[in-house]
Structures are given as structure tokens and as C-alpha cells.
Amino acid sequence: MANLKISAAPHIHSGASSNRIMLDVIIALLPATAAAVVIFGMKSLSVLLSCVLTAVIGEALFNIVCKKKQTVGDFSAVVTGLLLALNLSTNVPVWQCVVGTLFAIICVKCIFGGLGRNFANPAITGRVFMLVAFSAVAGGANPTIVDVATSATPLEQLGKGETVELMDLFLGLHGGAIGETCILALVIGFVYLLVRKVITWHTPVVFISTVFVLYMVFTGDVHMALSQILAGGLFIGAIFMATDYVTTPITTRGRVVFALGCGVITFIIRYFCAYPEGVSFSILIMNILTPFIEKLTAKEPLGGVK
Amino acid sequence: MRPKKNISTLKLHHHKHTAASQSVRIAPPKEVLLPMTMHAGAPAEPIVAVGDYVRVGQKIAERGEKGFSSPVHATVSGTVTAIEPYTQADGRSVQIIRIESDGKMEKDPAIKPPVANDVEEFLEVVAESGIVGLGGAAFPLWGKLAAVRRNQIDTVLINGAECEPYITSDHRMMVEHSDLIVKGVEILRKWMKSKRFVIGIEDNKPDAIVKLREAFAGDTSVEVLPLPSIYPQGAKQVLLYNVTGQVVKGGQRLASLGVIIINVSSLAKLAQYMEDGMPLIDRIVTVDGSAVKEAKNLVAPIGTPIEHLFEQAGGLNCEPGKVLIGGPMLGIAVKSMSEPTQKATNAILAMTEKEAKTFEPTACIRCGRCVANCPVSLNPAALARAAELEDEDQRFIRLQEYSIGQCIECACCSYVCPAHKPLMAQNLQAKRFVKKYKAEHTTEGRN
Numbered sequence: 001m002a003n004l005k006i007s008a009a010p011h012i013h014s015g016a017s018s019n020r021i022m023l024d025v026i027i028a029l030l031p032a033t034a035a036a037v038v039i040f041g042m043k044s045l046s047v048l049l050s051c052v053l054t055a056v057i058g059e060a061l062f063n064i065v066c067k068k069k070q071t072v073g074d075f076s077a078v079v080t081g082l083l084l085a086l087n088l089s090t091n092v093p094v095w096q097c098v099v100g101t102l103f104a105i106i107c108v109k110c111i112f113g114g115l116g117r118n119f120a121n122p123a124i125t126g127r128v129f130m131l132v133a134f135s136a137v138a139g140g141a142n143p144t145i146v147d148v149a150t151s152a153t154p155l156e157q158l159g160k161g162e163t164v165e166l167m168d169l170f171l172g173l174h175g176g177a178i179g180e181t182c183i184l185a186l187v188i189g190f191v192y193l194l195v196r197k198v199i200t201w202h203t204p205v206v207f208i209s210t211v212f213v214l215y216m217v218f219t220g221d222v223h224m225a226l227s228q229i230l231a232g233g234l235f236i237g238a239i240f241m242a243t244d245y246v247t248t249p250i251t252t253r254g255r256v257v258f259a260l261g262c263g264v265i266t267f268i269i270r271y272f273c274a275y276p277e278g279v280s281f282s283i284l285i286m287n288i289l290t291p292f293i294e295k296l297t298a299k300e301p302l303g304g305v306k
Numbered sequence: 307m308r309p310k311k312n313i314s315t316l317k318l319h320h321h322k323h324t325a326a327s328q329s330v331r332i333a334p335p336k337e338v339l340l341p342m343t344m345h346a347g348a349p350a351e352p353i354v355a356v357g358d359y360v361r362v363g364q365k366i367a368e369r370g371e372k373g374f375s376s377p378v379h380a381t382v383s384g385t386v387t388a389i390e391p392y393t394q395a396d397g398r399s400v401q402i403i404r405i406e407s408d409g410k411m412e413k414d415p416a417i418k419p420p421v422a423n424d425v426e427e428f429l430e431v432v433a434e435s436g437i438v439g440l441g442g443a444a445f446p447l448w449g450k451l452a453a454v455r456r457n458q459i460d461t462v463l464i465n466g467a468e469c470e471p472y473i474t475s476d477h478r479m480m481v482e483h484s485d486l487i488v489k490g491v492e493i494l495r496k497w498m499k500s501k502r503f504v505i506g507i508e509d510n511k512p513d514a515i516v517k518l519r520e521a522f523a524g525d526t527s528v529e530v531l532p533l534p535s536i537y538p539q540g541a542k543q544v545l546l547y548n549v550t551g552q553v554v555k556g557g558q559r560l561a562s563l564g565v566i567i568i569n570v571s572s573l574a575k576l577a578q579y580m581e582d583g584m585p586l587i588d589r590i591v592t593v594d595g596s597a598v599k600e601a602k603n604l605v606a607p608i609g610t611p612i613e614h615l616f617e618q619a620g621g622l623n624c625e626p627g628k629v630l631i632g633g634p635m636l637g638i639a640v641k642s643m644s645e646p647t648q649k650a651t652n653a654i655l656a657m658t659e660k661e662a663k664t665f666e667p668t669a670c671i672r673c674g675r676c677v678a679n680c681p682v683s684l685n686p687a688a689l690a691r692a693a694e695l696e697d698e699d700q701r702f703i704r705l706q707e708y709s710i711g712q713c714i715e716c717a718c719c720s721y722v723c724p725a726h727k728p729l730m731a732q733n734l735q736a737k738r739f740v741k742k743y744k745a746e747h748t749t750e751g752r753n
Contacts, residue, residue, distance in 0.1 A: 004641055005628045005662045008731035010717040012318070012471070012634040012661075016724040018671050074668065116669040116725075250674040250687060301709040302313070302682035303543060303553050 018115075022075035024196045028189035029082055029240065035172055035182035036086060041144035043090040044178040048082070050094045054101035055081030062110040076115045080104055083123035083240060086179020087233060087280070090141040092134065100130040100137075120287040121247045124237075124280050131280070142175050154231035155276040163223065169230035180233040190239045199243045202252055203259040207238035210263020211270075218271060228270065237279035238262070247287040254290075254297040261286045261293075309551040313544050315679045315718050316537040318635075320510055321471040321594070329478045329590045329603040332618045334382045334407045338609030339646035341394065342367055342401045345438040346445045347374040352403055358386045361414040363584050366403055369433065374449035376649075377436045380405055381587040381607035383412035395631060395640040402646075405609075419583045425454060428497045435579045436586040436649070441465055441476070441540065441569035442636065444650035447576060450568065453561030454498050462500045463549055464491075466507040466514065466570040467533055467540030470633030475590040475652040478603045479571045480507070480514035484521040490573035491528060493580055498566075503528040504549050505570065510535040537635065538716040542567055544681050556711050571652075591647055593619040595655035597626040606647060612654045613643035627662025630655040635717045665726040676719035676729055682712050686719035686729045693736040702743045710736050 036044045059077040063070050071077075084104055088097065104126025112118045130137045153175045154164045168174055172182030180186075193199045208229050215225035229235075238259070242248060248258050262282040269278025286293075342349040348370030360366055360380040369375040384407040392402040420431035433448035453459060464487070468476040480487065491503050505522075507515050509532040522528040533539050533548060542560065545567060546552055554560050560567065575586055587607060594601040599620035606615055612631065616622055630637035631651055647654065676686035685708055692704030710733065719729035 004626065004639070004643075005664070006639045006641060007628070007664050008720075008728050009637060009639075010635045010721050010730070011628060011630055011637060011639065011657065012721065013665075013726070014675075014722045014724075016675065016722060017665070017726070018668055018673075018724045021671070021673065021724055071669075076671075114669065116671045245671050245673045250672050250677050250685065252674075252678065298685065299683040301684050301712045302547065303555050303558075304709045304712050 018076075019074055021198055022079050024193065024198045025079050025240070026075060026082065028192045028196075028198070029079075029086065029179070031185035031188040032086055032179045032182060032236065033082065035185040036178035039143045039172055039181060040090050040141060040178045043141075043144075046094055047088050047090060047092060047097055047178060048085045050097040051085035051088070051101045052078055052081035054098045055084070055105045058102050058105040059110060062106055066110075068114070071114055074115060077105060080109065080122045080126075083179075084126045086236060087123065087127045087177045088130070088137060089175070089177050091136045092130070093136070096130060096134045096136065099133075100126045103129045116246055118246060119290070120284055121241050121244045124241050124283050124287070128280050128284055141178075143173055143181075153276070154227065155270070158224070158227055158231060159276050164227050164231065166223070166226055166230065169227060174231075176231075177233060177236075180236045183230050183235050186235045186239055193239070193243075200252065200255075203243045203248070203255050204235075204238040206256050206259035207242055207262045207266075208234060210260055211267050214263065214267040215271070218267075232270075232277050233279040234266065237283055242283050242286070247290060249290055249294045249297065251294065251297055251299065253299070254293045257293050257297055258286050258290065261289065307551040308549065309547060312534060312536075312548045313681045314534060314536045315681045316721060317535075318471050318537045320535065322474050322477070322510060323472070323601045324474045324592050324594055324603050325477055325511070327474070327478070327601065327603045329482060329605050331588075331605040332610070332615070334409055334411055334607060335610045335614040336407055337387075337611065338381050338405050338407065338607055339392070339611065339644075340366070340378050340381065340403045340405070340609040341392065341646070341648060342378060342403070343394075343398070344378065344444060344608070344649040345374075345376040346443060347376070347449065348372040349401065350375060350378045352389050352401070354386050354389075354403065356386055356389060360384065360386060360405060361412050363417045363587055364414040365434075365436075365585070366405075374446045374452075376438050376446040376448075377434060377585075378403070379436050379585045379587055380414075381609050382407040383410050384408040395638045395645050413584075417583045417585075419581060420579070422497075425497055429454075431580075432576065434585070435576065437572055437575050437579065438586070438649050439569050440571040440575065440589060440650055440652065441468075442632065442650050442652065444648070447568070447572055450566055451498065453559070453566055457561045458564055459498045459500050459561060459566050460564040461502045461504065461550065461566075462491075462494055462498065463545060463565060463567040464503060464505040464570050464573055465540055465545055465567050466505055466511070466518075467545060468511070469508060469535070469537045469539040469541075470635050470653075471537075472594045472655055473592050473633050473653040474603060475592050476570050477511050477514055478590050479574050480511070481517050483574050484517045486574035486577040487518065487570060488521050489577035489581065491522075493577060494568075494573075495527075501527060505530045506533050506539075506545055506549055507531070508533050508535040508539055538681060538714070538718065541681065541714050541716050543714050544716075556709070586649060589647075589649070589651070591615060591651055592653040593655075594653065595626070595630070596658045596661060597622050597624050597656035599623050608649055608651075609646045611644045611646055612640070615647065615654055616643070616656060622656055624658060626656040627659035628657040630657065635721065636715070667727045668725045670725050670727060673724060675722040675724065679718045679722045681716060681718065682714055684709060684713060686733070689713075689736065690727060690729055690732050693732050693739075698743065702740060705736050705740055710740055713737065
């Protein structure tokens with residue numbers, strides 16, 4: 001009886017762990033990753049591999065150089081690398097993937113203190129950085145499995161007043177970032193995250209519905225509104241990036257406000273601005289507003305006195 | 307008004323293995339250790355000397371002078387062998403009285419049913435009973451009832467929720483001694499002039515609900531209310547809200563709402579005491595945990611070393627990794643098997659090495675599980691960040707801003723945290739810091 005363990009209560013635990021959560025996000029991204037490889041061919045593999053490897057090695061090296069505890073085992077670097085890769089097209093050369101990922105992992109995450117301390121989503125910020133730095137990021141590469149007449153992404157087509165096939169949008173048989181096109185795969189990932197209770201439905205549903213409703217109000221065209229939500233990075237952004245714990249409000253109420261804001265900004269950029277896509281910017285802007293949203297939506301504690 | 311939506315947080319595995327285990331009185335242990343601090347409030351003061359022979363039920367320590375206190379009675383017959391300082395499992399250094407049992411369990415002949423002619427006399431006899439809140443808080447019962455001096459207590463909530471896993475001590479009390487609970491209600495009706503009684507029981511104890519409904523059949527002032535089996539259903543603030551829709555505001559007393567909450571076992575013990583005059587000397591203790599051979603409910607003299615209780619439950623089937631006094635959510639891990647049970651000890655649990663595994667805390671990822679599962683809507687993640695601030699003034703301001711005082715110490719936050727952060731332990735520490743800070747700054751103000 002010499003070795004009875006002493007520890008603070010509670011003495012049981014839900015079993016949830018940060019590693020498992022990150023692993024679940026990776027698993028949820030696998031259908032989209034597989035779809036990327038199927039739709040865009042082997043070239044997408046080089047994007048995926050270069051981003052993921054750079055993220056992991058970058059974080060590991062940062063920790064070694066700064067003599068910090070090694071954190072790559074928590075899988076969060078893998079998530080960042082994978083998400084960034086899925087938001088790029090096969091037009092992006094490997095060296096750009098490496099530079100962009102290093103920016104995301106080192107400048108956005110590690111120097112702010114690592115997991116949990118960054119104020120903006122590393123993958124999104126990395127993508128926006130690349131968008132500004134490298135022109136190749138903005139356009140979408142063509143799928144390799146189908147013949148596509150135009151090299152324009154659906155959002156560009158919609159901007160020009162052309163119509164797009166909804167089923168093609170749903171299956172992802174069009175140009176764009178490798179992971180954003182196949183809505184079916186993204187929704188499978190969403191369902192998995194819901195089942196595993198990693199996220200709640202609020203953010204993705206509110207974000208996507210807001211964009212849909214605003215398009216309905218402004219255009220009155222169901223086909224247009226549906227095309228707008230299925231095209232571009234809305235689903236991947238709403239399901240996987242606007243739900244990032246670290247950079248979004250901690251309360252459900254706050255998350256709803258966050259998602260609403262994302263939806264409105266996405267709509268404004270897409271509808272009123274020259275720029276065809278607004279998801280990344282909207283999430284980044286709302287990331288910055290997160291502390292304020294959190295403060296404004298804080299619940300009154302039960303029995304609290306002001 | 308009962309709320310439309312209950313506070314509901316954790317669904318824990320109940321592990322109520324001993325729910326059907328009839329409580330069994332154990333053979334007296336060789337020795338009992340009786341701390342002078344088995345209740346919240348001022349420590350009791352010994353009135354016996356080393357070498358004295360004491361009998362069961364004899365008062366061996368009287369109420370401390372300051373504030374609410376509670377006397378201590380001999381729980382076995384035998385000789386006082388020591389009155390000495392003792393370091394408890396929770397780290398507190400307290401005074402204890404050791405009694406070596408002669409095995410006879412000889413009753414103190416002076417014990418007779420108490421007589422009370424008015425409320426003050428009633429409170430006095432309750433104070434002398436040594437009964438405290440048996441659900442865990444250990445607040446002297448008379449102190450709770452003394453609210454009647456200032457407030458009309460319309461409603462008595464009788465807490466039979468027993469929401470912590472494993473523990474079935476209150477459950478067995480309700481099933482085996484429903485008669486005492488009926489008598490207890492009568493006593494409170496007589497002295498507190500209360501009009502409404504609600505017995506809140508989690509719905510994982512259907513037999514207790516049936517039993518008490520039968521016992522109170524025809525009495526419209528008593529409601530036996532099944533509650534969802536959700537942790538922490540039995541916490542004061544949660545029970546109050548779920549049953550009455552009321553909330554105790556910070557700094558307010560529950561009694562000012564015209565309500566008191568009494569643990570169901572405390573009430574049964576009160577009824578027993580008013581009947582035969584035997585003060586609080588024993589109680590039902592659930593002995594369970596994967597390392598225990600035969601999980602059981604045992605009626606044990608207070609102060610029994612837990613080792614003796616485990617022996618009475620068939621011993622252990624492996625070297626335990628961790629031994630708890632209390633439940634798995636709020637219990638205290640002990641260093642030694644000679645640690646005694648106390649008045650509020652409702653369970654002792656022996657966990658296996660595997661179950662006792664602890665994890666290194668990692669960085670908060672702001673997942674919000676602690677926020678979503680806090681029954682009183684605090685933001686434990688923000689509190690933890692505030693508690694880590696170096697600057698004391700800043701820390702104090704932040705902790706107050708996030709309402710540290712409203713934390714009900716239920717441990718839900720720590721339970722769900724995927725980063726394994728000791729959020730509740732941190733809150734307890736933060737509360738102590740706030741108290742100290744306030745004390746220091748008010749004296750400065752006066753000077």
C-alpha cells in the first residue's frame with residue numbers, strides 16, 4: 001500500500017483528449033483528401049505532402065530551436081498543413097506550398113505560443129498570405145478526371161453571369177482548390193465531426209444558411225443561391241475553419257454570432273466586390289473580432305451579481 | 307415555479323453496483339479516530355482525557371465557541387488512548403481523539419430521548435446530536451435549522467439526488483428507512499412550520515421513489531420528485547433551480563428565499579435521534595471500486611479506519627492505484643489506509659492502478675467543453691487564464707470579473723477538459739487567493 005496515488009478531484013475523466021480531437025479532424029478531412037486525389041490526380045498529392053510535411057517539420061524545428069517542449073505529437077500541425085493544402089489548387093508549385101505553410105505554422109501559430117494561443121486560424125492566414133504573395137493560388141486548376149471546357153472556377157463563371165450544374169458542384173467536378181470542390185466529401189466529414197461531438201452544428205449551418213438567405217434576398221434566384229453556397233470554399237471553410245476552437249468564440253451563442261458575421265462578410269465580398277471569393281477573408285476578420293464577440297455574448301453566471 | 311428547462315450537464319456512468327445491497331452493520335473496529343473537524347465551522351473541543359473509559363454515544367468533545375460547531379460523540383465503547391494532532395488526507399492538520407474499542411459497543415446509560423418545548427430548545431437538542439450534513443458538506447444541521455430564527459422556511463428540499471457515481475448510501479437509507487424520513491418530515495413540520503416538502507431523487511433510484519411515495523401516500527404537502535440522473539443534480543444551486551426555479555444570488559443565504567435543503571440521510575438521523583436520543587455515531591458507507599472484492603453498503607461507526615471497511619468488504623483483489631474517501635468526482639485521495647471515515651463520508655472507493663492513471667495537462671485549445679458543461683454558466687477556461695496572471699491586482703480583478711465566487715466546485719470542467727487541465731483545483735486555489743486578497747486589502751483600508 002506504499003504507492004497510493006494522490007491527486008486532486010475529480011478522479012474520473014470523460015476520456016476526451018486534445019490529441020483525439022485533432023485526430024478526429026484529420027479523419028473527417030480524409031474523404032475530402034481522397035476526393036482531391038481522385039478529382040485532381042497525382043499532382044494534388046504533391047501539394048498535400050509538401051504542406052503536411054512542412055507543417056510538422058516546421059513546428060518540430062521551431063520547438064527544437066527555441067528549446068520548447070515538443071508538441072508535434074498533438075497532431076495540430078498535421079491539421080494545419082492538411083487544411084492549407086486542401087485550400088490550394090494544383091497550380092501552386094511545391095516551393096510556394098512550403099513557404100506558405102512555414103508562414104502559417106511559424107508566424108501565425110508558433111511565435112504566438114503554439115497551440116491554443118494563436119488569434120487567427122493558421123491555415124486561413126497562410127492561404128491569405130499566399131493569395132497576396134503568389135498569383136497562382138487564386139485560380140483553380142482543372143480536374144483531371146473530367147473534360148472541362150473552361151479553366152474558370154464556378155465562382156468566376158457565376159460572376160460572369162454563366163450558370164453551373166448543381167450536381168457537378170456537389171460532386172466537385174470543377175476547377176478550384178483541391179479540397180473545397182467535393183461537397184459530398186466535406187459533408188461526410190461534417191457528419192463524422194458531429195457524431196464524434198467534436199463540433200456542434202451551429203457554426204457551419206448558420207454560416208452557410210446566412211450566405212444562402214442573403215443571396216435569396218438579393219437575387220431571388222434559388223439556383224443562384226444554391227450555386228453560391230456549393231461553389232468555392234464555403235463548405236470547407238464553414239465546416240473545418242470557422243469551427244476551429246482556438247480562433248472562434250468559446251460559447252455557443254458566440255459561435256452563432258461568429259458564423260453570422262462570416263456569412264454576411266462572405267456575401268458582401270462575393271456580391272459587391274470584384275473579388276470572387278470571400279470565405280477566407282470573412283473567417284480571418286471574424287477571428288480578429290472573436291475576443292469582442294466572446295465578451296458581448298458571455299452568459300450571466302447563475303446567481304451572479306453585477 | 308419549476309423551470310421549463312433543467313440545468314443539465316454531465317451524464318456519467320452511474321456505477322451504482324451497490325444499489326440493491328442491504329446495508330450491513332460491521333463488527334466494531336479495534337480503534338476509531340475521531341477528528342474534531344468533521345463538520346464545517348469551528349472545531350469541537352475535547353472534554354475527555356487520555357485513559358478515560360467512554361461508552362457509545364457519550365459526548366467526548368463539545369461545540370467550539372465560535373460560530374456554528376458540532377459536538378463529537380464516542381462511536382465505540384473503550385478507552386481514550388490519545389488526543390493528538392493528525393494530518394488529514396486533505397492536508398489539514400487537525401486534532402483527533404483515538405479510542406481503542408473493547409468490542410462490547412456498550413451504550414452510554416445516560417442516553418434518553420431529547421425533550422424540547424420550544425424552537426430554541428429544539429435547536430439546542432439538535433446541536434447536541436452532532437448531526438451534520440451527511441451528503442458531503444458537513445454543515446451542522448442545527449445551524450441550518452437555525453435559519454428559522456430569521457426567516458419563515460416555507461419549503462424544505464430533501465436532497466436524495468445522490469448524483470455521484472458509485473455512492474448508494476442515501477439510496478439505501480431511503481429504501482430501508484422510509485419510516486424515519488416520514489418522522490423527520492413530521493419533526494420539521496412541527497418545529498420549522500414548513501408547508502411544503504419536496505424530496506428530490508434521481509430517477510436511477512426507482513425503488514426509493516416508489517418506497518417514499520408509498521410512505522407519503524395521502525400527504526399532499528410532500529412531493530416525491532424524480533429528477534434526471536445527471537451530475538451534479540444534488541448540488542445546492544442546481545437542485546434548488548431544477549426543483550423551484552429559484553436561484554441563490556451571490557452573498558445571499560438560501561434561507562432568505564424561504565427554503566432549506568437537507569440531505570435525506572441527515573433527516574433520517576435526526577428522526578432517529580429525536581426518537582431514542584442516540585447521537586450521530588454511525589452511518590451507511592458505500593464500499594466500492596474495481597479493486598474491491600465485494601462492493602457493499604456497511605453501517606460503520608464514524609472514525610473507522612478505511613482499511614477495516616475494505617476488510618469487511620472481502621478485502622481487495624489487487625494492489626489499489628488510488629483510494630478515495632467520497633465519490634470519484636469530489637472525493638479525496640488518501641495516502642494511508644488507516645485514514646478514518648468521517649461524519650460526511652458516504653463512500654470509500656478503491657481504484658485499480660489503471661483507473662488511477664493521471665494525464666499531464668496540455669495547452670487549452672478553447673474547445674468550450676468546460677463552458678458548455680458548467681452548471682452555473684461560468685467560463686472555466688477564462689478563470690484558469692485569470693488565475694495564471696502574475697500580477698495579483700490584475701488576477702483579483704479578472705477572477706472577480708469572471709465570477710469565481712459562483713463556482714459550485716462540482717468538477718464538471720476538469721472532467722470534460724481534453725487538455726486534462728485541473729480546472730476545479732485551480733478554481734479552489736483561486737477562491738482562496740480572492741479571500742486572502744480581500745482580507746489583506748480591507749485591513750489596509752482600515753489602517
